Amino acid sequence: MKIGIPKEIKINENRVALVPAGAGALVVAGHTVLIEKGAGLGSGFSDAQYEAMGAYIAPSADEVWAKAELIVKVKEPVESEWPRIKAGQVIFTYFHFAANEALTLAHMVSGAVCIAYETVTLPNRELPLLTPMSEVAGRMAVQEGAKYLEKLYGGRGVLLGGVPGVQPAKVVILGGGVVGLNAAKMAAGLGAQVVILDLSLEKLRYLSDVMPANVQLILSNRQTLLDQIADADLIIGAVLIPGALAPKLIHREDLKIMRAGTVMVDVAIDQGGCFATSRPTTHEHPTFVVDGIVHYAVTNMPGGLPMTATLALTNATLPYVLQLADQGYQRALKASPALLQGLNIFQGVITHKKVAEAFGLAYRTAEACIE
Ligand SMILES: NC(=O)c1ccc[n+]([C@@H]2O[C@H](COP(=O)([O-])OP(=O)(O)OC[C@H]3O[C@@H](n4cnc5c(N)ncnc54)[C@H](O)[C@@H]3O)[C@@H](O)[C@H]2O)c1
Structure with a gap:
């Protein structure tokens, strides 16, 4: 699978969604990692470190968004990123949809598959990515x-x-x-x-x-x-x-x-x-x-402490990124009840009840959407 890591452009956001070791693990598993030029610099990782792990350094965000089937980010796409989202593309990041109606509507219109870190939920109700x-x-x-x-x-x-x-x-x-x-x-x-x-x-x-x-x-x-x-x-x-x-x-x-x-x-x-x-x-x-x-x-408080926060975040997200890349989103969501809870929007349909309730919009269960 082609996995894209754009540089975070939210104000003063210095985290990155994948560290070089994570890129290496994905490449070893047979995937292509496209990382935007300079994406890791704010967290202390150079392009050369990613290249050494077999990642491809994409010169622009446009190229990452255009080529990747799975986009892994830290923060929700900001408005200037919305036109880059492709229908059917999987986006795995913090979204916090319930706090932002415009963000929710834009992602519904995009036709993307939006899996939110903050609602991935283990059977004991823990939120491993939050x-x-x-x-x-x-x-x-x-x-x-x-x-x-x-x-x-x-x-x-x-x-x-x-x-x-x-x-x-x-x-x-x-x-x-x-x-x-x-x-x-x-x-x-x-x-x-x-x-x-x-x-x-x-x-x-x-x-x-x-x-x-x-x-x-x-x-x-x-x-x-x-x-x-x-x-x-x-x-x-x-x-x-x-x-x-x-x-x-x-x-x-x-x-x-x-x-x-x-x-x-x-x-x-x-x-x-x-x-x-x-x-x-x-x-x-x-x-x-x-x-x-x-x-x-x-x-985005942790964005101010990227050296600590990027490592802490990617330690937790990498197993799920590997699962999505290895199995494809449909099989991964079916196999992992924890990941399925993370599905908030599926190709135009809200699949998280609380997000739908926040804006009085229609809702369909995640299970029904990925059948
Ligand atoms: N601003 C940031 O950068 C940033 C970073 C990380 C987390 N957060 C946010 O911090 C918040 C807390 O996250 P968390 O991981 O600690 O959640 P958590 O689920 O671990 O804890 C929330 C606690 O709130 C309690 N609670 C719920 N309603 C309450 C009420 N009315 N009165 C008193 N207690 C109540 C729950 O019982 C629970 O113990 C979330 O909104 C999370 O998204 C923000």
């Missing part, structure tokens, strides 16, 4: 939050860990999944007072076994959330309903009960965000202020 980036984003959320808590950036001017004789900062994390757990580990390690709120008692019980003593676990409801955010220094939004738009847990009026200079990092912004006042931002302009509260809502 997990590595959630690990990165959760840890990074604390680094970013600590930075924007500095007075210079509009923050309260509080050091997360405090110092002997001075109270540490309070970090409130909404959602105790992968992002939440990783954020809590970092914040607790720095000495902050950490609170995780989650809807799932089962999740809170698990976290109580693995978290240090400076992490408190509280069942989330409207009242407990308001109680916790009122004196928070840093709030991290890390909730997820797989495939769906994130629930808005902090309303505009809630900002009034918070202290000026509180920082809110909305990691869930790629699914629309869990704060009503969030809007997507970029690494170039990551923050904005509403009612004295600093908002950070970068949709």
Whole structure:
């Protein structure tokens, strides 16, 4: 199969969807790998390293999109890439369709087969292709939050860990999944007072076994959330309903009960965000202020840490890329229930219920589409 890796062109996105070793594994398996010139540079991989593994360096994105049967990317195709998509082409990447109607409609019109990393789901409900980036984003959320808590950036001017004789900062994390757990580990390690709120008692019980003593676990409801955010220094939004738009847990009026200079990092912004006042931002302009509260809502946080994130992502995606390439998408989707859950759009038809619900569009099951 011909597998194409375009250079990521989303703003300040430095990750690449395949590392040279991955290209080598695909070539050994008998496939052709076309990688756009310079695609790996942001993650520290030269064209020569890919060539040494047997990949073909394509001089332009047009050539990659025109020749490849399977496109493997990191982020959703941006608008300038939409005209390049061919009917029947398989695109394997993060899409987050429910947060973007125009993106969804464009991919329906394209006739492509869209398999979304973020909804590939194992039988135990784990999301194996979201997990590595959630690990990165959760840890990074604390680094970013600590930075924007500095007075210079509009923050309260509080050091997360405090110092002997001075109270540490309070970090409130909404959602105790992968992002939440990783954020809590970092914040607790720095000495902050950490609170995780989650809807799932089962999740809170698990976290109580693995978290240090400076992490408190509280069942989330409207009242407990308001109680916790009122004196928070840093709030991290890390909730997820797989495939769906994130629930808005902090309303505009809630900002009034918070202290000026509180920082809110909305990691869930790629699914629309869990704060009503969030809007997507970029690494170039990551923050904005509403009612004295600093908002950070970068949709591709791991893109800022490509040396770590590319390796973490491709460690997880390569087995699925190999499966799609070796078996073709139809057989691979039939053979792998996990991969089948990733199918969001099949040649013009939405195959993920939550995506269809987000826009009131028609839906057909993935199973029915690939029969
Ligand atoms: N911005 C970025 O760059 C970036 C990077 C990686 C992940 N993410 C996003 O971060 C979000 C979290 O991902 P994850 O891997 O941690 O998901 P996860 O499924 O592991 O965890 C989500 C948690 O949210 C909890 N939850 C759901 N609704 C809730 C509610 N109303 N109140 C409290 N808790 C609630 C769930 O019980 C679960 O524990 C996702 O939207 C993901 O796409 C963003």
